[in-house]
Amino acid sequence: MSRRTEDVGQLPASYRHNRPLLSGVTQAEARQPGKSPHFSVNWVAGSADVEVIDATTGKRSCGRSSRLCKHRLSARWARLHGKLSTRIPSHGDAPSLYCEAKLGARTYQSVKQQLFRAFQKAGLGTWVTKPPEQDQFLLTL
Structure with missing residues (x-):
């Protein structure tokens, strides 16, 4: 995957070209895509607060926008x-x-x-x- 951007060239000091080590597929069986859920969940380390977001609106169930x-x-x-x-x-x-x-x-x-x-x-x-x-x-x- 990282070879796609191998020709990105010299980057400024505060940036770097990450080349993660990716392993191959561990299962021979192909993934069976299903219908995606209508929600997403996020949380912040150190906080017990979990945020559930409606995937169709991008907002929380109370109608407020997500912290993200x-x-x-x-x-x-x-x-x-x-x-x-x-x-x-x-x-x-x-x-x-x-x-x-x-x-x-x-x-x-x-x-x-x-x-x-x-x-x-x-x-x-x-x-x-x-x-x-x-x-x-x-x-x-």
Whole structure:
């Protein structure tokens, strides 16, 4: 699997190309795919709180969003960024939209483009992108 991206090239110091050791199939019998469940479960180490998510809506049974949704994770990031920005020099105003914050991570964007080129070079096609409006929401604290 990792050979698909062998031509990814030199990466910045904070990134690395993982090459996990994958074993072959342990059973000769083919997997019998069934209908997927209509829920997913996540939990956090050190917490007894388990979150059950409706797979069709992406929300909890009470109607609230999951702690793993982009909006909640980005809000946590924005709070952390606010704490750090008082200690380190700021590079302009803090982003107000999630998509702006992602674009501001220049090294990440560069490495992502490098990976996309490696996929194309390996004949794996182009990366399928999601609709841009999915990332056009306000970063709130």
